[in-house]
Amino acid sequence: MSNTLLEVKNLKKYFKVPKGMLHAVDGVSFNIEKGKTLGIVGESGCGKTTAGRAILRLEEPTSGEIIFDGIDVMKLNKKEMRHIRRDMQLIFQDPFSSLNPRKTITQTIEEPLILSKMIPDSDKRFMRVMELMDTVGLAERLVNTYPHELDGGRRQRIGIARALAMNPKFIICDEPVSALDVSIQAQILNLMKKIQREMGLTYIFITHDLSVVNHFSDDIAVMYLGRMIEKAPSEQLFAKPMHPYTKALLSAIPVPRIHNRPERILLRGEITSPINPEPVCRFANRCNFAMPICTKEEPALIEIEPDHFVSCHLCK
Amino acid sequence: MESTTRNYTTRKEFFKQYKKKSRMQEIWRMFCKNKLAVLGLILFIIIVAVAVAAPLIADYNQEALKINVPQRLKAPNSEHILGTDEMGRDIFARIVHGARISLVVGLSSVALALFIGGAFGAIAGFFGGKTDNFIMRAMDVFLCLPDVLLALAIVAAFGTNLVNMTIAIGLSFTPKFSRVVRSAVMTVRGIEYVEAARAIGSTNTHIITNHILINCIGPIIVQVTLYVASAILTISALSFIGLGIQAPIPEWGNMLASGRAYMRDHAYIVMAPGLAIFVTILALNLLGDGLRDALDPRLKQ
Amino acid sequence: MDIKKVNEDGNTLEIRNLVIHYISDDETVKAVNGVDIIIRSGKTLGLVGETGAGKTTTALSILNLVPEPQGKIISGEVLLEGKSVFEMTEHELQDMRGDKVAMIFQDPMTSLNPVLTVGDQIAESLEIHRKLNKDEAMKQAKEMLEMVGIPAERAYEYPYQFSGGMKQRVVIAIALACSPDLLIADEPTTALDVTIQAQVLNLINELKQKYHMSMLMITHDLGIVAEVCDEVSVIYGGRIVEHGTLEDIFDNMRHPYTKGLFGALPDIEVRRSELKPIKGLMPDPTNLPPGCSFHPRCDYAMEVCSKVAPENRWLDDTHCVECHLYKDTNESRL
Numbered sequence: 001m002s003n004t005l006l007e008v009k010n011l012k013k014y015f016k017v018p019k020g021m022l023h024a025v026d027g028v029s030f031n032i033e034k035g036k037t038l039g040i041v042g043e044s045g046c047g048k049t050t051a052g053r054a055i056l057r058l059e060e061p062t063s064g065e066i067i068f069d070g071i072d073v074m075k076l077n078k079k080e081m082r083h084i085r086r087d088m089q090l091i092f093q094d095p096f097s098s099l100n101p102r103k104t105i106t107q108t109i110e111e112p113l114i115l116s117k118m119i120p121d122s123d124k125r126f127m128r129v130m131e132l133m134d135t136v137g138l139a140e141r142l143v144n145t146y147p148h149e150l151d152g153g154r155r156q157r158i159g160i161a162r163a164l165a166m167n168p169k170f171i172i173c174d175e176p177v178s179a180l181d182v183s184i185q186a187q188i189l190n191l192m193k194k195i196q197r198e199m200g201l202t203y204i205f206i207t208h209d210l211s212v213v214n215h216f217s218d219d220i221a222v223m224y225l226g227r228m229i230e231k232a233p234s235e236q237l238f239a240k241p242m243h244p245y246t247k248a249l250l251s252a253i254p255v256p257r258i259h260n261r262p263e264r265i266l267l268r269g270e271i272t273s274p275i276n277p278e279p280v281c282r283f284a285n286r287c288n289f290a291m292p293i294c295t296k297e298e299p300a301l302i303e304i305e306p307d308h309f310v311s312c313h314l315c316k
Numbered sequence: 317m318e319s320t321t322r323n324y325t326t327r328k329e330f331f332k333q334y335k336k337k338s339r340m341q342e343i344w345r346m347f348c349k350n351k352l353a354v355l356g357l358i359l360f361i362i363i364v365a366v367a368v369a370a371p372l373i374a375d376y377n378q379e380a381l382k383i384n385v386p387q388r389l390k391a392p393n394s395e396h397i398l399g400t401d402e403m404g405r406d407i408f409a410r411i412v413h414g415a416r417i418s419l420v421v422g423l424s425s426v427a428l429a430l431f432i433g434g435a436f437g438a439i440a441g442f443f444g445g446k447t448d449n450f451i452m453r454a455m456d457v458f459l460c461l462p463d464v465l466l467a468l469a470i471v472a473a474f475g476t477n478l479v480n481m482t483i484a485i486g487l488s489f490t491p492k493f494s495r496v497v498r499s500a501v502m503t504v505r506g507i508e509y510v511e512a513a514r515a516i517g518s519t520n521t522h523i524i525t526n527h528i529l530i531n532c533i534g535p536i537i538v539q540v541t542l543y544v545a546s547a548i549l550t551i552s553a554l555s556f557i558g559l560g561i562q563a564p565i566p567e568w569g570n571m572l573a574s575g576r577a578y579m580r581d582h583a584y585i586v587m588a589p590g591l592a593i594f595v596t597i598l599a600l601n602l603l604g605d606g607l608r609d610a611l612d613p614r615l616k617q
Numbered sequence: 618m619d620i621k622k623v624n625e626d627g628n629t630l631e632i633r634n635l636v637i638h639y640i641s642d643d644e645t646v647k648a649v650n651g652v653d654i655i656i657r658s659g660k661t662l663g664l665v666g667e668t669g670a671g672k673t674t675t676a677l678s679i680l681n682l683v684p685e686p687q688g689k690i691i692s693g694e695v696l697l698e699g700k701s702v703f704e705m706t707e708h709e710l711q712d713m714r715g716d717k718v719a720m721i722f723q724d725p726m727t728s729l730n731p732v733l734t735v736g737d738q739i740a741e742s743l744e745i746h747r748k749l750n751k752d753e754a755m756k757q758a759k760e761m762l763e764m765v766g767i768p769a770e771r772a773y774e775y776p777y778q779f780s781g782g783m784k785q786r787v788v789i790a791i792a793l794a795c796s797p798d799l800l801i802a803d804e805p806t807t808a809l810d811v812t813i814q815a816q817v818l819n820l821i822n823e824l825k826q827k828y829h830m831s832m833l834m835i836t837h838d839l840g841i842v843a844e845v846c847d848e849v850s851v852i853y854g855g856r857i858v859e860h861g862t863l864e865d866i867f868d869n870m871r872h873p874y875t876k877g878l879f880g881a882l883p884d885i886e887v888r889r890s891e892l893k894p895i896k897g898l899m900p901d902p903t904n905l906p907p908g909c910s911f912h913p914r915c916d917y918a919m920e921v922c923s924k925v926a927p928e929n930r931w932l933d934d935t936h937c938v939e940c941h942l943y944k945d946t947n948e949s950r951l
Contacts, residue, residue: 043810043811043812043813044781044810053511056515058511058514058515082517082519083517085515085516085517086517089515089516090512090515092508092511092512094508097507097508097509098508098509098511098512099509099512100509100513100527100530100531101509101531102530102531111513111516111518111526112516112517115516115517115518115522116516116517122327123325123326123327126326126327126330127325130330143330151898151899153898159512162512162516165516166516181667181668181837181899182667182837182878182881182882183667183877183878183881183894183895184894184898185881185892185894186881186883186892186893186894186895187894187896189883189892190892190894208810208811209811210811211882211883212883214883215883215892248812249811249812251815252811252812252814252815253811253840254814254815254818254838254839254840254841254843254844255840255843256838256839256840256842256843256867256879256882257843257867258843258863258864258867258868261843264815264819266815266816266819267812267815267816270780270782270783271780
């Protein structure tokens with residue numbers, strides 16, 4: 001197990017809302033090995049973004065264990081937390097709102113270095129910033145520009161450079177390419193893969209776009225209403241999806257082909273509320289295969305094949 | 317990774333090659349496009365220049381203060397361009413020196429309010445919850461009192477001098493600033509780059525000073541210019557009712573007050589200070605509007 | 618582009634050589650630079666391109682809604698069932714919008730009026746164009762809701778009570794209330810989750826058949842094109858660089874940009890180690906490259922491409938391309 005970089009056990013994040021308790025993340029568990037990428041997929045409201053933030057304690061988890069490189073993250077105080085942040089970084093979805101509009105891109109990339117006091121010498125820091133800009137493919141002449149002067153792809157590169165500044169071991173990428181054009185998406189994804197290889201990074205890749213996650217991840221976890229309903233290595237998930245939701249999700253992807261088009265599974269109904277959910281299968285109301293037990297009992301997460309986990313009464 | 321050959325090793329060397337583009341220049345350009353704003357700025361500069369150069373323009377003792385009864389209530393003529401008041405003093409000289417008081421008290425009272433109110437507002441807006449509640453309810457207490465009344469109370473208790481007036485007016489504006497800053501902070505607090513700053517290990521103080529306040533400057537600057545106008549009006553009001561600057565020191569408000577009795581036959585006595593107040597407030601308002609528009613981040617088309 | 622004389626009657630929409638610029642003090646944005654589009658009766662055309670290619674401006678011009686004063690129609694015509702849109706009076710335009718041509722936008726949150734019930738919003742269209750009274754209009758509005766899969770009782774609810782997918786269905790109901798001849802859909806599912814997108818696309822397909830509607834589907838997603846469209850026009854830098862049937866574009870693509878678009882897509886069937894992005898960035902519409910506007914990013918660029926703009930050439934009855942590679946040949950040069 002010494003190759004495991006991150007262990008998450010029964011992570012929960014609840015929010016108090018006027019109507020009751022909102023179960024944003026409701027008992028998520030997984031392990032990630034060094035150098036690997038875990039993709040977390042799901043649609044809006046599934047809790048994947050909250051889960052990502054909870055792991056970094058940007059949202060304080062309601063309960064659960066997070067063991068990063070052997071360290072129990074939940075037990076760290078503020079100062080220790082700031083220190084460990086050097087190793088755990090986050091790349092944001094919106095390349096515009098995640099950059100301070102009043103700071104030049106160099107100031108933004110330099111900030112983590114100043115805060116962590118990793119490089120006290122100003123000129124050495126500057127050279128490191130230039131090195132980072134080179135790594136992510138930003139030209140020298142862009143040094144004193146502001147975010148609003150640049151396009152989405154370049155802004156996202158700034159976000160990546162900032163995340164890399166302190167030489168982290170682990171980066172959570174929250175929908176990093178969703179806001180970008182298709183041709184730019186490809187550029188950014190290639191860049192992120194290259195950096196991963198060269199720096200030995202471990203990623204969590206959060207997205208709703210299944211085609212992208214397949215390309216990028218070693219393992220994929222599918223979330224629905226705060227629970228992880230299936231997890232498997234990428235090839236397995238696409239070749240042998242077990243959970244009805246996973247199957248529907250995969251079949252819903254519009255395939256850019258006109259021959260051999262796959263059969264579409266259409267879901268009925270709407271997603272149920274994450275507020276005060278019943279202890280039953282949360283997907284049951286939309287499932288084409290629902291059985292009586294599904295509306296009575298919540299299915300447990302079972303390892304049905306090596307490394308392939310499913311939470312479904314049909315798969316036992 | 318291939319390493320690029322670089323012909324610099326320090327910041328200075330790099331910047332010699334590339335010139336720094338300035339956001340300031342961009343803001344100035346946008347500001348200048350607004351003709352009214354530029355007018356406001358020009359007027360304001362003139363007023364400040366007049367106030368600063370007051371002793372050079374008109375001698376304080378000889379003209380502003382010296383009582384010269386035989387010359388009283390003379391209409392504007394070649395010797396006294398704005399006429400003389402009921403004590404024979406040159407109105408123009410008094411206006412010019414009065415500008416000093418209005419500006420000094422106006423600016424410093426607002427500075428005080430901004431500093432105190434802004435600090436409280438930033439803390440309340442950033443931390444939210446009970447802290448926010450506590451601070452804002454405390455501010456509400458002050459907000460209940462009309463500005464003039466609070467200033468009145470302080471001045472009446474501690475005496476009417478410039479310092480007390482400044483403090484009095486400053487305190488009465490503090491809650492207003494705390495609100496403005498608080499809402500600006502709350503708007504910015506939710507934006508992702510604040511979260512990003514936390515993710516790279518910023519402390520709360522660093523986030524507030526480095527990320528939040530910088531992005532609130534726009535609305536704050538605008539409020540500042542507007543409240544300076546308000547402060548000047550308040551001083552004038554206080555002086556008008558006799559609790560501000562006392563005669564014989566010239567101040568636009570007390571000039572209005574003492575000239576009131578003679579208004580019917582010698583309109584110029586009140587028109588001069590009245591116009592002075594009007595023009596100053598107008599200039600500040602135009603300036604405030606112009607700044608607000610120029611600072612608006614004009615991002616994409 | 619020469620308009621083919623085949624099938625000229627029954628063309629719901631014809632756009633010929635449309636040029637639209639946005640002119641401001643500092644600069645001119647050349648949004649649309651000579652676009653030709655034909656949509657035949659009952660067919661769906663996919664207009665494929667990335668941000669800034671000119672898709673939305675083209676769509677707005679069909680309804681004569683290009684924002685003025687900056688937006689100027691420099692030349693070209695838009696013919697809706699043979700009638701020129703730019704020559705219509707304001708009255709005729711109002712009659713046309715919502716009745717003959719309906720448009721649905723990307724973001725259902727901002728397309729709906731938050732202070733009116735959804736039933737009222739559907740009924741509004743009917744009252745204006747079909748001159749129905751309130752009761753009759755509401756009755757039909759409820760039928761429309763059922764048609765898009767929403768229970769009729771919900772006609773009295775407000776937009777905030779609906780989820781994103783359902784809001785988009787309401788938007789579709791409003792658009793189709795008066796059975797338009799042409800539906801313009803501008804990225805209608807981009808803001809929706811993928812399973813909801815599947816439902817909405819399915820609905821659109823069903824309704825298209827039922828109403829025998831023509832449709833202009835604007836999207837950047839080739840998967841959606843394969844699902845919903847009959848023909849495809851690829852737009853880049855304000856011009857149509859390739860046009861054809863689904864087979865022409867998916868199986869026999871010719872233009873390097875089209876190839877680039879397909880290459881940049883992650884295919885769920887084939888895991889490659891690297892995606893093939895198109896190098897460079899979208900051209901600046903205030904400063905388009907000379908000659909062919911794609912040449913700086915093109916792997917096949919020749920010297921002539923930077924000097925002379927390519928002309929459109931028909932490869933066969935249905936397939937045309939605008940590229941110097943195909944000046945003398947129909948065979949693929951990719």
